[in-house]
Amino acid sequence: MKLLIARVVLTWLAVWPTVTVLLLAVRSVSPDLPLLSQTLILTSLFVPLSVVIIAPQVNRFLAQHPRRGSQARSKSSGDNVGG
Numbered sequence: 001m002k003l004l005i006a007r008v009v010l011t012w013l014a015v016w017p018t019v020t021v022l023l024l025a026v027r028s029v030s031p032d033l034p035l036l037s038q039t040l041i042l043t044s045l046f047v048p049l050s051v052v053i054i055a056p057q058v059n060r061f062l063a064q065h066p067r068r069g070s071q072a073r074s075k076s077s078g079d080n081v082g083g
Helices: 001-028 035-064 069-080
Strands: none
Touching: 001 035
């Protein structure tokens, strides 16, 4: 459960500023576009960025920083096997 929460928080921390910057860019380039057109442009930029860059970076970060509790559990369970 903690891994899921960490993944959600890290993804949100990456998504929120990305969406904010893209929204500002879309609005500055075409401020008079209707909302549906703005969201179409925004999502057409954001979804590929999210799939190709953001999600792999979050997964890589989580893989490089394993949970501390899982290491302690694996060491303690390994000690009980031989004894």
